[in-house]
Amino acid sequence: MLAVLSGCTGGPTNASDEEQKEYILTQLNDYQGLIEIYRNKLSVKDNDDERYYLSQLYNKIGDYSSSNIYLAPLVEKKGSKEYLLLKTQNLLELGKENEAQAILNEMLAHDDSNGELWNLQGILLAQTGDYLKATLSFEKARGLFYDEEVVVNNLAMMAILQGDYITARNYLLPLYSRKEYKPQTAYNLAYALVKSDDYESAKKIIIDDKLSTSQPDALIASLAKLSPREHFKIEGQKNDVAVTASTSVGLNQNKPLTIPVSDMQNNIKSDDSSQLVNSGISQNCTFDKSISDAVLPFAGEIPHAKLIANVTSASISGGDRIALYSAYPLNYSVMPKRYDNIVEIEIFNAQPMKRIYDSLLANIQKRQNIKKIEIMNNGNGNSKLQIVTNKCITTKNVSRLSVNGQYKEKMIVDINY
Structure with a gap:
């Protein structure tokens, strides 16, 4: 409708x-x-x-x-x-x-002259790993005048999945320059630019399009670590939601730009796709006791978001574990620490299903050291997971796992006190 x-x-x-x-x-x-x-x-x-x-x-x-x-x-x-x-x-x-x-x-x-059918055929071939035939199907859909932005993003994803980031960038730049485009276009372009080592242009897009409310360098570091398969997202339907760029972005289409390695080192994840952080506290502990216990339902709607379908909790040695489940890869960035009893994680292009709210409340009641678990709308196409504890956190470890069964993806947050 x-x-x-x-x-x-x-x-x-x-x-x-x-x-x-x-x-x-x-x-x-x-x-x-x-x-x-x-x-x-x-x-x-x-x-x-x-x-x-x-x-x-x-x-x-x-x-x-x-x-x-x-x-x-x-x-x-x-x-x-x-x-x-x-x-x-x-x-x-x-x-x-x-x-x-x-x-x-x-x-x-x-x-056989229906562009939507050829776009779906391309999606099917992409899901089975036949990227060359998928590209041909998407080109056929484009030639039959199916939604250009959908098809061009899918063509860019085929280039990304084959490691051809320059071609992906060249697909997406004309869409981005039109000033009206879907959030996925900006995100895919930022990813292609990061993978092409054009950090300066990627950073400008991240800032202009508010892709992350945390430090843009942290998102760049996460994208640099993200494999093409983890980033994988192709579009099957037309989308009537668009965003308008606040300013034009001047991109150097011939020569990649670089930033000093020292600016990136503090943000890059470890090779096991997890972020291990030590709070470094001994006797001193920055503790926010003023934060409200109230857990609010997720507000609004993120267009075409990946759905977080379940949340669980468990006790681990010296702490607690919170796990989020989805049928899709959950890409994230651990946000800068504000207090030693708060963990905040930005989850890209994802939102919880409505039923998650009751699960959040139930898991808080189970864990005496957990004061609050809430998933909030960041207002930029991403969600923020906030975990507030009643004890000081010494370490936190965030990781992703592939799982079998109903959910294909599991994001784990381990907290030690």
């Missing part, structure tokens, strides 16, 4: 309370609230359009299994193109490439 701006009205004036509520939720991109409304509507009277919209809403919040469950009757009854496209997108997100390929083969056999 697209929100169209008009110069003379701010919304429905003669609508029912339910219609007004739906209008407000749509403007706020509150998909969970809209899901509740449409589930109630469909429980009274089922109809194809509202069922399809409900399936789209589940897709937007990352619940691809539920999206396909509610979509199934429509696919079986009609098998319309839009239904099959949504089913294919869900299957790709669920890692069911063989099922998705069967649908794409059938659709392309009937309509």
Whole structure:
């Protein structure tokens, strides 16, 4: 559902309370609230359009299994193109490439001039590691006038995954220079520039586009450490969310710029993809006792964010462990220390699912040394995980692990007192 701006009205004036509520939720991109409304509507009277919209809403919040469950009757009854496209997108997100390929083969056999189909074909090939054929599919989609920014970002990602950062940069620079683009374009360009050793231009983009509220050099260090596969993100759908650059950025397209190694050394992660920090305290301890115990629900919505699906806690020798789970890689940067009882981590392009809130409260109750665990919207396309303890922290270790089962990614925060 697209929100169209008009110069003379701010919304429905003669609508029912339910219609007004739906209008407000749509403007706020509150998909969970809209899901509740449409589930109630469909429980009274089922109809194809509202069922399809409900399936789209589940897709937007990352619940691809539920999206396909509610979509199934429509696919079986009609098998319309839009239904099959949504089913294919869900299957790709669920890692069911063989099922998705069967649908794409059938659709392309009937309509090989559809740019969206070729973009999905490129995504499927990329997920299976065939980057050369994926690139050809994305080029085909571009030639068929599918959403240019989506396709060009995907082409740039294929170059990144093959280590060709200069080509990726050259794909993305024209998009960035237009001043209206998606947050992912700026992030991909910053990554390509860092990997091309053009730190000065990357830093300007990070500052201008507010990609990180922490020190930009810390994000540069994290991006420098990040492997292409960890950065991997390709786009399957058009995105009506754009950001406008505050200023133009002057990039040297011929010669990479460098910054002194000494400026980077303090920020680069260790080779095991973790950040180990010693607070260095002995008898002295900077302790913030004034911070509120209140844990607030996550505010707002981050467009096309990776979803944090679960949080757990456990006791470890001399401390506590907090773990976040997701179906996608969680890229992060440990933020500079403010107090010896606070850990803050910026998680890039990610946000928690609504149900996480209850898990946060439950885990706080389990851990006597944990005062607060909260995931906040940083307002820059990223989230901030804040952990506040009742004891002084001597060391903290943040790491990532691949896991089997429902979640593919686990981010672990180990705290010792």
